[in-house]
Amino acid sequence: QRVNNFPPGPPALPILGNLLQLSLSNPLKDFERMKNHYGDVYSIFIGHRPAVILNGLKAIKEAIITKGSDYAGRPQDLFVNAIFQGKGVILADYGTNWKEHRRFALITLRNFGMGKKSMEDRIHEEIQYILKTLENSIGTTISPQTLFHNATSNIISQVLFNTRFEYNDDIITVIIRCITEITKYANGAWATLYDYLPMIQNLPLPFREAFKSHKFLNAISTHITFISSMVTEHMRNRIPGEPKDLLDCYLDELEQRGADSSFSHERLIGFAIDLYGAGTDTTSNTLLTGFLYLMCYPDIQERCQQEIDTMLDGKRCASFEDRHNMPYVQAMIHEVQRIANIVPLSIFHSTRKDTELMGYSIPRGTMIIENLTSVLNEEGEWKFPHDFNPENFLNEQGEFVKPEAFMPFSAGPRMCLGEGLARMELFLIMVTLLRKYKFIWPEDAGKPDLTLVYGITMTTQPYRMRSKLKAKIAKTLHYYAM
Numbered sequence: 455q456r457v458n459n460f461p462p463g464p465p466a467l468p469i470l471g472n473l474l475q476l477s478l479s480n481p482l483k484d485f486e487r488m489k490n491h492y493g494d495v496y497s498i499f500i501g502h503r504p505a506v507i508l509n510g511l512k513a514i515k516e517a518i519i520t521k522g523s524d525y526a527g528r529p530q531d532l533f534v535n536a537i538f539q540g541k542g543v544i545l546a547d548y549g550t551n552w553k554e555h556r557r558f559a560l561i562t563l564r565n566f567g568m569g570k571k572s573m574e575d576r577i578h579e580e581i582q583y584i585l586k587t588l589e590n591s592i593g594t595t596i597s598p599q600t601l602f603h604n605a606t607s608n609i610i611s612q613v614l615f616n617t618r619f620e621y622n623d624d625i626i627t628v629i630i631r632c633i634t635e636i637t638k639y640a641n642g643a644w645a646t647l648y649d650y651l652p653m654i655q656n657l658p659l660p661f662r663e664a665f666k667s668h669k670f671l672n673a674i675s676t677h678i679t680f681i682s683s684m685v686t687e688h689m690r691n692r693i694p695g696e697p698k699d700l701l702d703c704y705l706d707e708l709e710q711r712g713a714d715s716s717f718s719h720e721r722l723i724g725f726a727i728d729l730y731g732a733g734t735d736t737t738s739n740t741l742l743t744g745f746l747y748l749m750c751y752p753d754i755q756e757r758c759q760q761e762i763d764t765m766l767d768g769k770r771c772a773s774f775e776d777r778h779n780m781p782y783v784q785a786m787i788h789e790v791q792r793i794a795n796i797v798p799l800s801i802f803h804s805t806r807k808d809t810e811l812m813g814y815s816i817p818r819g820t821m822i823i824e825n826l827t828s829v830l831n832e833e834g835e836w837k838f839p840h841d842f843n844p845e846n847f848l849n850e851q852g853e854f855v856k857p858e859a860f861m862p863f864s865a866g867p868r869m870c871l872g873e874g875l876a877r878m879e880l881f882l883i884m885v886t887l888l889r890k891y892k893f894i895w896p897e898d899a900g901k902p903d904l905t906l907v908y909g910i911t912m913t914t915q916p917y918r919m920r921s922k923l924k925a926k927i928a929k930t931l932h933y934y935a936m
């Protein structure tokens with residue numbers, strides 16, 4: 455039963471709630487259908503538990519920005535909580551642990567060079583490996599999935615562990631596969647069933663055994679083992695007071711704070727798992743969507759390249775500051791992020807007290823699902839809500855403008871804390887690659903399929919791409935080989 459003045463929604467069945475009205479493999483269309491029927495704020499029942507779905511800029515803004523503190527909790531009784539046990543920052547509920555770890559992450563990432571030269575250097579170093587891989591693929595086609603996942607994983611790995619891995623390294627290949635599986639399984643059919651019907655956790659064998667040996671749990675335990683080994687290695691080899699990476703900084707902080715803070719070795723593992731996973735899968739999937747669209751829209755690719763060539767003329771490499779002189783490229787990258795819709799339902803929030811939204815009453819502890827998809831393609835907020843068109847981010851003078859409805863990183867107190875790093879990576883990687891290569895959809899690859907695959911993060915269908923040295927670059931190759 456919906457309590458008085460609770461947002462409306464479809465009638466729910468006993469035990470199952472609205473389970474039968476949602477596709478377990480991709481509920482995005484069902485959410486949109488319900489929005490058209492019940493309005494921007496509606497509710498569904500996940501088993502016996504109510505959840506409120508927020509759609510559109512107005513409702514989402516009121517909740518997570520205007521009343522941000524009321525909506526900044528995280529549900530603590532989902533499948534993913536049972537697995538990760540609230541040790542990191544992403545799933546941690548509002549409170550001292552989350553606040554201290556979030557603050558520490560933001561400060562440390564900034565000190566490691568967010569917006570500063572050193573982070574740019576690290577990203578440029580990794581770009582050299584991407585360029586080498588592309589160089590070796592000339593005359594043939596490559597699958598960019600592994601390439602971009604390896605590159606973004608190495609960038610965050612440098613920040614966390616001061617380590618990078620070769621692209622054919624066996625360990626990292628497994629770890630990246632685990633991360634991509636986790637983001638698909640964590641809100642896939644199995645996890646959703648567990649959340650809808652928590653009683654399945656207590657069913658007798660062999661069901662539980664089958665569940666325990668499921669690929670998802672294997673992926674998580676491999677990932678945890680990898681991060682734990684990194685932490686152990688840092689504890690053994692670090693020089694106190696001389697941090698080389700974020701793990702060292704954390705261990706220094708732990709020593710200074712002593713036993714009664716929220717910092718601990720165990721929490722460090724959860725924290726590093728979160729940053730590593732969130733830092734890898736999101737940025738790489740955005741790049742994958744970006745290059746797929748640039749191949750499908752060669753005119754947009756070419757216009758970006760013209761701007762890049764003009765603005766970087768005589769410069770050895772791009773710097774993040776250059777974005778201010780490249781309105782079209784900026785617009786293209788933001789448009790890629792809008793279309794890529796990387797985290798379509800954000801990470802679920804929860805209310806911290808009884809509150810209100812658009813006239814409805816929302817009790818404390820209600821699960822809140824921010825439907826970011828509904829804002830990123832909201833009619834009335836975009837010039838071309840359903841097309842890929844960088845004009846969505848350009849004003850009549852051709853200047854770059856960022857509409858309020860651009861929120862792929864969400865907003866408010868729980869907003870993505872890796873935004874700065876992600877934006878720098880996207881800009882430097884896309885600009886450097888587009889400066890040197892033209893990307894072409896292989897003639898024998900059939901028609902490109904732009905349908906994205908649903909998960910906590912959206913991914914493209916696997917595809918192959920052909921890269922060709924740009925004519926101007928081909929002539930001056932020696933310059934870049936320096």
Ligand code: HEM
Pocket residue numbers: 543544545556610728729730732733734736737740796797800801802862863864865867868869870871872873875876
């Ligand atoms: C294009 C890239 C990225 C996108 C689209 C993205 C998007 C998001 C979104 C939508 C959230 C949920 C915010 C909320 O609950 O309201 C989030 C949270 C988070 N992201 Fe990102 N992210 C990206 C890159 C990164 C990177 C590179 C890192 C690591 C440095 C990172 C670390 C995190 C963390 C730790 C949280 C949890 C914040 C909290 O609960 O306080 N993300 N991100």
